[in-house]
Amino acid sequence: MTLSEAWDRMFWSIMLTIFVGLVWMGFLQSYVACEGVGLVVAVTIGIVFFATGWRSASAKKRLAAAGEEEDV
């Protein structure tokens, strides 16, 4: 993963984390009355999103490298 790809993925992870946090605060907190749980859920979803992107980018890179080796 290049630096710009990592930055892009991190940016969207943060945006997703904030979105999940806001949805939690706006709609779910009346059912699960704990800010801490919402925070943990939001951050976990953000980290999972980032890690998924990282893994798929690494897999693509490996595939591309393998393809180049085959060409050689």
Added chain:
Amino acid sequence: MNSGSVSVDNAQVQAGRPRSAPKRRLLSDSAYSVLLITPAMILILIFALVPLAYAINVSFRFADLTSPRGIADFVGLENYHFALKDNFFWASVQRTLQFAISAVVLEMVLGIAIAFLLNEIKWLKGIARSLIILPLAASPFAVGLIWRYMYHPEFGVFNYIVSRLGMPEQNWLGNASLAMPSVIAFDVWQWTPFVALIVLAGLQALPKEPFEAAELDGASRWRVLRTLTFPLLSPVLTLVLVLRTIDAVRLYDAVVSLTGGGPGTSTEVVTFYLYRLGLRFFRLDQASAMSLLFLYATVVFTGLVMRRFMRQMAERTRAKN
């Protein structure tokens, strides 16, 4: 830069002259790029990031400037809870969206139509272009005050026109159901030329070959528009759409000069509500939280549209290569 040096080398080789030794550069390309963007980055840091950090800090605190405590203790997410439950805030968001969607759609349609007209006309092109820039050159607040007189129920030019057409005179800015359309009309008048100018520049930069080929193939005008002109113009249109949408959701000066948010709260858009809450009622904490929520929505919208735009551009560049 590289293509330039290659052509100079080729010219030297063709002229039979020996190649001169390449000059050693003081800075690498990347260092030179960093040096060029540094002043802009410093300005952004001072005028955008520092206030943003301050707003984030205040949004997590109790900050009522009418209370002796001033900007005080950390209150966690309380201000965000308040923002999410505040009906006045959500009503102002709804009005902002109503304004932005109506104004931007009208500006895009009219702007594109004017750009096509300007592209086609053969005479007085320069004068037409100069005249169309005039609304853009004027200060929105000053023009807003002039429009306020034009909307005046007794002396305004709009009521004069309406009465000449045999229709009942209206209280344009004093009637809750007409105030928002009046503000939209003002914004459309002021910003349609911006759309028209950029689309015109895009139209004039389009390559001629595909259009000549389409003409040879006997394609109809509508088909050329649908399959050539608009797809080729789509990057320009996306850019204008994003710029106008961001500007429309930040609407403030037109509202202040025309209606002051009224009658009642019928033209109170988000920026005006945040101004009232933060700088009239001095609840900086709640105003900061709401403005950050609004910033978040704008950043996500812009990010998603620009992401699609950049992908399209990358695909187009790859297809060209």
